[in-house]
Amino acid sequence: FHTLVITGPNTGGKTVALKTVGLFTLMMQSGLLIPAEEKSELSIYNGVYADIGDEQSISQSLSTFSAHMKNIVRILDCCGEHSLVLLDELGAGTDPTEGAALAMAILECLHQMGASVFATTHYSELKVFASTTPGFINASCEFDTETLRPTYRLLIGVPGKSNAFEISKKLGLDPQITERAKEFLTSEDLRFEDMLRGIEDSRKRIDTDREEAETLRRDSARLREEIAKEKEAFLKQKNELLAKAREDARAVLSRARIASDKLLSELRRTASELEKGKNPASALREAETAAREFRNFCDETDDALGSAFRDNLTDSSPPENLREGETVRILSLNGKGTVLKAPSKDGTVYVQAGIMKLYVPLGDLRRETEPAAQRASGNREKSGAAQMKALSIKTELDVRGMTVDEAIPVIERQIHDAILAKQNQFSIIHGKGTGALRAGIQGYLKTCKAVASYRLGSFGEGDTGVTIVTLK
Structure with a gap:
């Protein structure tokens, strides 16, 4: 204009x-x-x-x-x-x-x-x-x-x-x-004044609505800014916690190396003394003492590091829109599994964990975001300490190639870890062979107070080459 x-x-x-x-x-x-x-x-x-x-x-x-x-x-x-x-x-x-x-x-x-x-x-x-x-x-x-x-x-x-x-x-x-x-005043003048009054009333209502909208916009912008700041603070805290967890893990691993070096030194010294004709019983007791100390240290390390890992790296909310084939972490088992069926209406998910197939509540699952660790299947350590895990509990224990005396300490450790992780079932792969290893393992399981029952694997589970253990 x-x-x-x-x-x-x-x-x-x-x-x-x-x-x-x-x-x-x-x-x-x-x-x-x-x-x-x-x-x-x-x-x-x-x-x-x-x-x-x-x-x-x-x-x-x-x-x-x-x-x-x-x-x-x-x-x-x-x-x-x-x-x-x-x-x-x-x-x-x-x-x-x-x-x-x-x-x-x-x-x-x-x-x-x-x-x-x-x-x-x-x-x-x-x-x-x-x-x-x-x-x-x-x-x-x-x-x-x-x-x-x-x-x-x-x-x-x-x-x-x-x-x-x-x-x-x-x-x-x-x-x-x-x-x-x-x-x-003429009727036309009155109508014109009424029209102006209506326009003025409408304008005031529009101004009021505009002011309210502007207030809401400012509040919304302020809330977005606060949320952005809180998100930034959360991410900063998360990164700090992860950095601290890494430092703690490095410190734990450093202590583990020192302890393992000490154990190896003791074993070498014992072997040397045996060669020099020292009393075998005394040398064996010293070796057992060193091994027990190392085992206790590994127990403490496993508990502390596993707890820190779960607290810092596990997502706090149940996963949404799970699909068949996805990898999940089962909190109660502290292990990984694969989704076989999408969640049902009652909130349970059919999951395969190792050789086990079971229904797990959705709240007990977390979506696994990190790739699975690569594990070599060919290397089988014959030492009990080498079979221990630092961060998670396996649902399968492979003792093939071991003697009964070598396998029993490994199984004891697995039972101990499973109890701590509230895992009530796992499988022992001992192979078929002559059956001596299977018989020795089952003889031990029969006398173990923590074992509720055990059975041979069925078709698809490994048959007689596998023993399924259920804990109390």
């Missing part, structure tokens, strides 16, 4: 709005900063023309209307395209009908010249003219009828009300007079 028609009551801020526009324009074109938002924009004009205030003069025989008209004639002679024209109370001081008609003609002429015009008025005819003429737009200065004070907010696109009746009532005028005054 090029022409802005500002309406509203007296003392509503219309004249202040005109002066502000003119002052800011001249400040900007003089190279001065203006008190406005950072991204505010102003146009550059070849000239700024204003008719503001009452310049009536008795000495010069000028009435209010004549003084205004003399200024307007001078403005029409001087202004043109890229001019800013500020007109206060255009058409005032004469007959309202003629004044309104003259004001419309002047505004139309200025618009055809290409000037930018800001005009204030009380005439309802100008409100209708601005709303129906291309290039024109209504505006109003907001006025609080409760406090009788202007808010100094310029509302673009909303025609203003004079609020003469409301202001008169607030100032103490007899209500009968204001009611009688309304009777002199």
Whole structure:
């Protein structure tokens, strides 16, 4: 738009709005900063023309209307395209009908010249003219009828009300007079005022909704920022915990190397002394003592490191959307398994863990995000200590190639670890062969108080080459 028609009551801020526009324009074109938002924009004009205030003069025989008209004639002679024209109370001081008609003609002429015009008025005819003429737009200065004070907010696109009746009532005028005054208004005037009142009410509701939406937007932005900070702090803490876990693991492994070196040194010393003819029983007791100390150390290390591993690396929430074939960790068994069927309606999942196939509650599973460790199947250590695990419990124990005396300590260790991990079942792979190893193992299991039962594997489980052990 090029022409802005500002309406509203007296003392509503219309004249202040005109002066502000003119002052800011001249400040900007003089190279001065203006008190406005950072991204505010102003146009550059070849000239700024204003008719503001009452310049009536008795000495010069000028009435209010004549003084205004003399200024307007001078403005029409001087202004043109890229001019800013500020007109206060255009058409005032004469007959309202003629004044309104003259004001419309002047505004139309200025618009055809290409000037930018800001005009204030009380005439309802100008409100209708601005709303129906291309290039024109209504505006109003907001006025609080409760406090009788202007808010100094310029509302673009909303025609203003004079609020003469409301202001008169607030100032103490007899209500009968204001009611009688309304009777002199035409039905068209009343409908127009009702329309303006409806527009004003709608605008206030929109402003309220906009303020609430802006408050929600700010709150949402603040919450997003807080969540981002908390997430960053969580990730930082997680990384610190993982770093600490790695340092603890390195320290544990270092102590394990020292302990294993000590055990090997003791065994070498014992072997040397046996070669020199020392009492075999005494040498054996020293070796057993060293082995027992190392075993106790490994137990403590396994418990501490396994607990730290589970606490730091296990996801705390049950997995969602599990699919067949996915790898999961079974918390109660402290081992891995493969999903055979998607979760059922009762919240259980059919999983294969080693040779076992079982239904596990969804809450007892965690999605395995790290690749399975590569294990060589060909190397079988004959030492009991070499069979121990640092972080997890196997569901299968392979003792093939061992003697009964070598296999029993390994099985004892497996039973001990399974009890700590609350794993109630595992399998021992001893092979078929002559059956001597199987018989020796089952003879031991028969006397072990921690074993509830044992049986040979069925078809698909390894037959007679496997013994399935169930713990109490």
